[in-house]
Amino acid sequence: MRITVLGAGSWGTTVASVLTRRDHESLIWARSPATADEINAKHTNERYLEGFPLPGRLRATADLAEAAAHAELLVVGVPTGAFRDTLVQVRPNLHPWIPVVSLSKGLERDSLLRMTEVIKEVLPGHPAAALTGPNLAKEIMAGMAAATVIATEDLTVATEIQRVFRRGLLRVYTNHDVIGCEVGGALKNVVAIATGIAQGLGVGDNTRAGVISRGLAELTTLAVAMGGEPSTLAGLAGMGDLVATCISPQSRNRHVGEQLGRGRSLDDILAEMGQVAEGVKTVHAAVRLADRHGLAMPITRTIHRVVTGDITAEHAYGGLLRTHPAGHESDPG
Ligand SMILES: NC(=O)C1=CN([C@@H]2O[C@H](COP(=O)(O)OP(=O)(O)OC[C@H]3O[C@@H](n4cnc5c(N)ncnc54)[C@H](OP(=O)(O)O)[C@@H]3O)[C@@H](O)[C@H]2O)C=CC1
Numbered sequence: 625m626r627i628t629v630l631g632a633g634s635w636g637t638t639v640a641s642v643l644t645r646r647d648h649e650s651l652i653w654a655r656s657p658a659t660a661d662e663i664n665a666k667h668t669n670e671r672y673l674e675g676f677p678l679p680g681r682l683r684a685t686a687d688l689a690e691a692a693a694h695a696e697l698l699v700v701g702v703p704t705g706a707f708r709d710t711l712v713q714v715r716p717n718l719h720p721w722i723p724v725v726s727l728s729k730g731l732e733r734d735s736l737l738r739m740t741e742v743i744k745e746v747l748p749g750h751p752a753a754a755l756t757g758p759n760l761a762k763e764i765m766a767g768m769a770a771a772t773v774i775a776t777e778d779l780t781v782a783t784e785i786q787r788v789f790r791r792g793l794l795r796v797y798t799n800h801d802v803i804g805c806e807v808g809g810a811l812k813n814v815v816a817i818a819t820g821i822a823q824g825l826g827v828g829d830n831t832r833a834g835v836i837s838r839g840l841a842e843l844t845t846l847a848v849a850m851g852g853e854p855s856t857l858a859g860l861a862g863m864g865d866l867v868a869t870c871i872s873p874q875s876r877n878r879h880v881g882e883q884l885g886r887g888r889s890l891d892d893i894l895a896e897m898g899q900v901a902e903g904v905k906t907v908h909a910a911v912r913l914a915d916r917h918g919l920a921m922p923i924t925r926t927i928h929r930v931v932t933g934d935i936t937a938e939h940a941y942g943g944l945l946r947t948h949p950a951g952h953e954s955d956p957g
């Protein structure tokens with residue numbers, strides 16, 4: 625199958641490599657011509673996947689029209705802030721009705737939409753799906769086993785995409801609960817910033833486990849309020865991804881939190897990182913959704929205050945789990 629992957633960062637490049645090894649004709653779009661040239665000539669993407677050889681058959685282009693016209697299946701791996709604009713640009717050259725799969729984990733800042741909702745708005749008539757789960761790119765490049773979820777309401781589309789992605793040690797599950805899957809993927813990044821702060825401040829494992837568990841409760845509460853199913857958040861797209869992101873030193877969101885916990889400024893951390901940490905932006909939309917649904921979500925609200933500079937990371941940690949009045953705390957819930 626001819627597959628186009630938009631976005632030649634860590635995850636887009638990894639997914640394009642997996643699909644190439646699965647014998648698909650994959651074409652990856654890089655906005656930087658230098659990155660496209662590097663992938664074509666040297667079969668590497670050193671900025672994002674240092675030290676990993678890419679499949680020789682993976683082709684890259686910096687021409688978005690060429691990338692769009694190639695696709696029988698479109699996979700979108702640009703950060704959520706660029707998601708809508710990128711779809712608008714590919715729209716004129718896209719074959720009608722082809723499925724579109726989002727790799728991106730976050731919420732649109734102004735509209736508060738999930739990425740499959742953005743796909744449906746910009747590309748009506750195209751089946752929309754999300755690929756999500758505990759999928760740290762470098763582990764997958766290293767050939768380590770991983771499980772992932774294809775979320776889409778249409779079982780026929782889900783099964784077809786599952787067949788396209790399934791390869792060797794990548795185990796692909798389907799889930800019809802798109803809301804639960806996308807809210808889990810977006811919100812776990814915010815909780816990873818919180819657990820990263822804990823790491824940076826040097827608190828104990830009991831405390832970090834407490835934040836992860838209460839974070840899971842927040843993912844679940846918001847997803848259910850938005851129409852998702854609680855069981856989704858107990859699975860790969862919820863707890864699975866939350867645990868991977870909160871414990872892995874490879875996570876960019878956890879890294880941001882850890883550096884904040886050490887007292888560094890957010891601007892310095894982001895400038896130095898040169899990669900996306902979606903939780904930093906998604907937290908704004910998450911707080912507005914919490915307000916809309918009348919939800920407490922204390923961890924999310926606290927991280928929002930840190931990101932906006934209202935309080936320091938150290939101050940945040942003092943109150944992170946203590947926002948409910950005594951006597952009103954219950955777990956789970
Ligand atoms: N990395 C991972 O392990 C995983 C990531 N994800 C999700 O995948 C999405 C992409 O993440 P990831 O690949 O890791 O990010 P990276 O930071 O590694 O790469 C970002 C990519 O997006 C491009 N990009 C940045 N801004 C724009 C823009 N305005 N317009 C077009 N392209 C742009 C960058 O291009 P340039 O190099 O030119 O700046 C680069 O190719 C995120 O939503 C993330 O949450 C999901 C699962 C796993």
Ligand SMILES: O=C(CO)COP(=O)(O)O
Nearest residue numbers: 757758759760875876877
């Ligand atoms: O989504 C991810 C793992 O599933 C990657 O997390 P980070 O964006 O924090 O690196």
